[in-house]
Every structure is written in C-alpha cells, then in structure tokens.
Amino acid sequence: EQEQAAIEAELPAVTVDGRTVAVLVNVGTVHDALAVRGADGSGLVRTELLFGERRTAPTVAEQVEAFRAVAAALPGKPITIRTWDVGGDKPLPFLPQDHEDNPFLGERGLRAFRRQPELLRDQLEAVRQIAAEIPVHVMFPMVTTADEVAWALDELGPRPDGLKVGIMIEVPAAALRVATLTPDLDFVSIGTNDLTQYVTATDRTNPAVAALADGLDPAVLQLVDHVVRNAGVPVGVCGDLASNPQAAVILAALGVHELSAIAPQVPLVKARLREADLRLIDTAAVLAARDGDQVRGLL
Numbered sequence: 001e002q003e004q005a006a007i008e009a010e011l012p013a014v015t016v017d018g019r020t021v022a023v024l025v026n027v028g029t030v031h032d033a034l035a036v037r038g039a040d041g042s043g044l045v046r047t048e049l050l051f052g053e054r055r056t057a058p059t060v061a062e063q064v065e066a067f068r069a070v071a072a073a074l075p076g077k078p079i080t081i082r083t084w085d086v087g088g089d090k091p092l093p094f095l096p097q098d099h100e101d102n103p104f105l106g107e108r109g110l111r112a113f114r115r116q117p118e119l120l121r122d123q124l125e126a127v128r129q130i131a132a133e134i135p136v137h138v139m140f141p142m143v144t145t146a147d148e149v150a151w152a153l154d155e156l157g158p159r160p161d162g163l164k165v166g167i168m169i170e171v172p173a174a175a176l177r178v179a180t181l182t183p184d185l186d187f188v189s190i191g192t193n194d195l196t197q198y199v200t201a202t203d204r205t206n207p208a209v210a211a212l213a214d215g216l217d218p219a220v221l222q223l224v225d226h227v228v229r230n231a232g233v234p235v236g237v238c239g240d241l242a243s244n245p246q247a248a249v250i251l252a253a254l255g256v257h258e259l260s261a262i263a264p265q266v267p268l269v270k271a272r273l274r275e276a277d278l279r280l281i282d283t284a285a286v287l288a289a290r291d292g293d294q295v296r297g298l299l
C-alpha cells in the first residue's frame, strides 16, 4: 500500500474533468527538494534563502553548484530559479541597501539591482551555465513596469536553448497590465503573498492585520482571474495560497496551469486536485463573493 501511495504521488495531478495541473515545490534549501514527494519540479527556488546564511556573495561557480544540487534532487524535472529577492523582510548580508522608511514599497526584488547590477549579472551567468545542463526557468521578482522587463531581459542577454524566462506577478500594477509585460516572456508566476499584501494594504509580517491579508479575498482572486485571461503565456502560482489544497482547487478552476507549494503540501495538493471536478466550481460566484470566508463557504 505504501508502495502504491508512493507511485501515485509521482503521477501527474489530473482532475476528475481531465485537467492536468502541474504541482511543483518551493525550495529555500536543498533539503526542501530532497524531502518532497511527487513534485513535478520546482516552481520557485528562493535564491536569497539558498545563500542567505552567507556573509559574502557566492561566486558564479558556487551558484551553479547549488542549482545543480537542487536539480539533482528533482531529476529530469525543471527548476525555476528566482533571481535575488532582496529587501522588504529579506536583507541580503552581501548587498548593502540604504535605510528605507517603507522597505516593502522600496528597492525590493529586481528594483534593488538597477543601481548596482553586479550581483544580478553574476547570478544570470550562473543561470545560463546551469541551463546548458538541465531544464531551467528563470524569473524576476517584484516587476512593476514593461521597462523593468526590458531591462532584465537585456541583463540576461542571449537566451540559451531551453531556458524559459518569466516574471513574478506580485505588484497589482503588473497584474493589471500583464499583457503589456509578457510579449517576450515564456511564463508568469503569481506571488500571492505579496500580491495579497499590496492589494489589501496589509503588511505581511504584522500579525495585527493578518486577518485582512487573506489570499482568498475575492479582490486577490479577481486579479488572478485577470492575469489568467490576459497573460498570453502559462500562469503559475507560487505564493503560499498554492499550498492550501482548497485554494489550489479554486486556482485551478480559475485556469492557473501550475501550482508551487511547500514540500509537505505537494502530495496533499495533488490528492485534492485528483478528487476535484473543476466544472462544479462556480467561479463567477467566487469572484463576486463578499469576502474570503464566503469563498471558503462556496466549496
């Protein structure tokens, strides 16, 4: 029976109505990739966590080696390397940043590298090198404008064969104008943690407002729906919402192609999707609901 469960975990998640939803794993340490069962790859490698213990910047070779170790734990499956997502609640010891009164609204993610691009350039060199060995996706965090996409693609330079390039959608403006951001991209991945923070104006680290920061708030789901309809490329979700099996069904019903969850949730999300008939989810009612509780009640 255990063997049966292990075999089933490795199968793709296909819903009752025949939709295949890729379920991948979020990786902050190599252990996450080693511990997971049944992941279809990694939909998010948080590089600022992978190297977060270091006091000095990793070399290109050290980064290639770390990406190789993550990939080796998920043999034959793609890994999605997110470029340094520094700032906000995530300082990087080897990237000096000025004090900011509102760091979540400041030089976060891709923004932090416009004035000091060297670290990003090294990372993109490591991405190009590992992409010659294994299936790799690269994505840029905290993108707001088409100009930032153009700048990031310029920094990446010529793309090796097989390297897929995307951005995270976690700023409301990027969600609303997603169609203008994607002409030169292969995919987008919605970061529901930050998207929820910015849509509901609730600091994601402040427990006093945690109840307002509900990823199933219909205001967040309306943006997810808008992104799916307008992106023109495959859409993933790699925020924590994708780790919740109930929410995973709603995201799949809204047309999200790929979910990336924390390691222990991957088999549970897959199992819930296999039981789900997406035709029975009233997405119009979900999007028109008054709050997240009403969305949960609809399931």
Ligand code: PEP
Binding pocket: 044, 046, 085, 170, 190, 191, 192, 193, 194, 195, 238, 239, 240
């Ligand atoms: C997100 O914002 O949803 C996300 C996946 O990125 P992080 O949690 O690392 O900011």
Ligand code: MG
Binding pocket: 141, 170, 191, 193, 194
């Ligand atoms: Mg984020």
